[in-house]
Amino acid sequence: DIQMTQSPSSLSASVGDRVTITCRASQNIGSYLSWYQQKPGEAPKLLIHVASSLLSGVPSRFSGSGSGTDFTLTITNLQPEDCATYYCQYSFSSFGPGTKVEMK
Amino acid sequence: EVLLVELGGGLVQPGGSLRLSCAASGFVFSNAWMSWVRQAPGKGLQWVGRIPSKSDGGTPVYAAPVKGRFTISRDDSKNTLSLQLNSLTTEDTAVYYCTTVLHWGAAGTTDHWGQGTLVTVSS
Numbered sequence: 001d002i003q004m005t006q007s008p009s010s011l012s013a014s015v016g017d018r019v020t021i022t023c024r025a026s027q028n029i030g031s032y033l034s035w036y037q038q039k040p041g042e043a044p045k046l047l048i049h050v051a052s053s054l055l056s057g058v059p060s061r062f063s064g065s066g067s068g069t070d071f072t073l074t075i076t077n078l079q080p081e082d083c084a085t086y087y088c089q090y091s092f093s094s095f096g097p098g099t100k101v102e103m104k
Numbered sequence: 105e106v107l108l109v110e111l112g113g114g115l116v117q118p119g120g121s122l123r124l125s126c127a128a129s130g131f132v133f134s135n136a137w138m139s140w141v142r143q144a145p146g147k148g149l150q151w152v153g154r155i156p157s158k159s160d161g162g163t164p165v166y167a168a169p170v171k172g173r174f175t176i177s178r179d180d181s182k183n184t185l186s187l188q189l190n191s192l193t194t195e196d197t198a199v200y201y202c203t204t205v206l207h208w209g210a211a212g213t214t215d216h217w218g219q220g221t222l223v224t225v226s227s
Contacts, residue, residue, distance in 0.1 A: 001168050034205075036149070043201065044141075044149060046215035056212040087149050092139055092205075094167065098148040 002027050004088055006096035014104045019075040021099045023088035028068050032091040035064055035073045038098075039084045048073065049091065075101075106130035106216045108202045113221030120192050120225070126185040126202030126218055134158065134180040136206060140187050142198035143220075152176075152187070152200070169195070192225045199223075 048064040140152035
């Protein structure tokens, strides 16, 4: 199985900050990388697929980049509603352990 | 409207079995890759397995922790996805979600999750 790792495991940031979450695959996965947001008590929500393609309706402050083994989710101008746990996923396969984003 | 509705969760003893089902509607089920994802209480998301559409081979693939114990199947005539769970351990206690990602061409891509069904393995 391909293993996915994420860093950091949690972070605290202020409104308006730029936040970066990294995801690493144990093998080359091309661009088959998705990013999910999950808020407490809710099902996950897909934000980005094929590494950098933003889903319709997702705010443009979210962006994804990378290919191969190293990927990044960036949130610019962090908003209070962005408090959540973010997971990367090798498409239709293993998830990373998650990154919890909290407000300072 | 796309709907995924899971059924079949409950309390089962260690070593026991359970069968989950997911009723799908609102899209062409036979064309969709379907997955099961679980989440233990207070823990992260764990991919359980996937089953491609029959046109893409239809062979299920499983995560290592469940391989050989869980079986994913699909009935395209009934728009139903199933997950057979055998040899259950307490580590399998989780909410199980049925999920898919759909590509609608120019209309974009959407993801869909069921409401989840809780499987509790306990004596």
